[in-house]
Amino acid sequence: MATYAEMQQVFEDIKDDFRYDHELNGCLNCGICTATCPSAQFYDYSPREIVQLLWTENVEQIYDAMQEKIWACAQCMTCAARCPFKNSPGGLVAIMREVAIKHGMQSAKDVLRPFGRVMLKLITTGNQLSPDMIQPDHFPDWGPNIQKVEGNLKTLRKAIPVKTLQTTDTAWEVSLKTSVEMYTIWEMTGVLDSLELMDENLFDVIDDFIDEKREEYEDWLEEQEEDDDD
């Protein structure tokens, strides 16, 4: 259990976010956000409750909401489109999630764990999903349709009339230079730091991968120079 000082710090970090005052103007307690919220229909989650907790600075309940409730939001932002005060409950949830990650909360780790494969693909290639990730055991919701992507992926890709660059491990071809630039962005925006906090093993795998790619890129640059010298 966190101490009050720790919970206070979590709230301060939420409040200090540069978006906070833009997303929260006050609250008329009308409930239109919760009425329109698809997640509120299925989970113990209410955008109005989140707004109220933040507006009334209820640090203990804010901390409590970050253990489970905030992860029920689908980030559809219908609440923001409806609020007569132009608050953005969904935007506040986004800030709370980032703070949960920054504080290494277990709830964040639990929620993000199933996304390990996607994270790996996204951070290393910039592609969220690639043909080789579409496997029957990962896509139960496809039902019998999943059969259609079984077999020789390369051949299947060729059957698609639009240009697919014939790759199967990415959605499109990513150049080495683009990848290396992307790694710099992940690094400088703190994405890799967040990842290290959330999943150390995944971070190690990705970190090694990035090192390799960077070396590859250095080698390629050297080759170019040599070619130029010739």
Added chain:
Amino acid sequence: MGDTVLVVGGGPAGLSAASGIAAAGKKAVLVEKEDKLGGAPILSGYAKLVPSGEWAKDAIGRMVSEVEGSKNITVHKSTTVTKLDGEVGNFTATLSNGQTVQAGSIVMGTGFTHFDSVNKPEWGFGTFPDVMTTTQMEQMVGSGKITCPSDGRVPERVAILLCVGSRDRQIGREWCSKICCTVSANLAMEIREMSPQTDVFIYYMDIRTFGLYEDKFYWKSQEEFKVKYVKARIAEVTKSPDGRLLVKGEDTLVKRPIVIPFDIVVHAIGMDPNEDNPELSRVFGVGLERHGYIERAEHYTNTCGTTKKGIYAAGAAYGPETIDDSISQGRAAAMRALSDL
């Protein structure tokens, strides 16, 4: 010339101003853009007024008769002011009927425009025939029979949604329209009186039956007429397969989202600035405040003043206003205008 006040607008404020000027032995020229006097209560067919309980056609009708019967008042209907020259003590107004009016001062009782509910499409107005505005429900009460426009059945349940076109930053209406809570409580009682088998629910963010309206309307509607109040702003109105309307909201006190069937949904529409205000501002040279209403001068020593000397305003021209206060302000503006003659 030195004994005439130009009054613009023939609603409660303008009628009251004109009659006040006439009573003081001076002349009033009343210009009304519609073809009859009485303003919103008459033109929109309001039922019984708050707080008197008198029918609008009788109460406001009395004001109209008084003005039309006064030898000191000249009325121009279906007419607007197209041009204004001169200054306090010596204005010349050109009217759309080609006539000119010499006046020492001017009172603007130019009122408001009802909010157009099609600007909140998620609440079903214009999509479902059984969704209507408070003015339409007032007309229905005036006609003596409460029925669903779609098929003529007597409604089992009526929902009144408050703050439609008020207190809503999403559509740039950041004001409380002041009258709708009391009007809705009054309307709910009228519905219950005429159609006892119809239950009425009012969905609110706050109830603002200010001053003496608290017990006379808010409490009475609950205690004597069993009107139900639910603290919720409705997310959307849809239609169920059986043809009834589905109202989706959160009962914020019970804290769960709810979907409830209704037969009629009434929008308690707010008061927009008069849609002609940009034009009125240009013709009369008066400023508008940030919501689009006529800007009020310093109030304590320049009561009823606008940003232009010699031009005064009263009633809903300044912002959402009750009929009674519009009438009082009309008299106050007349007093100010008379002192310029």
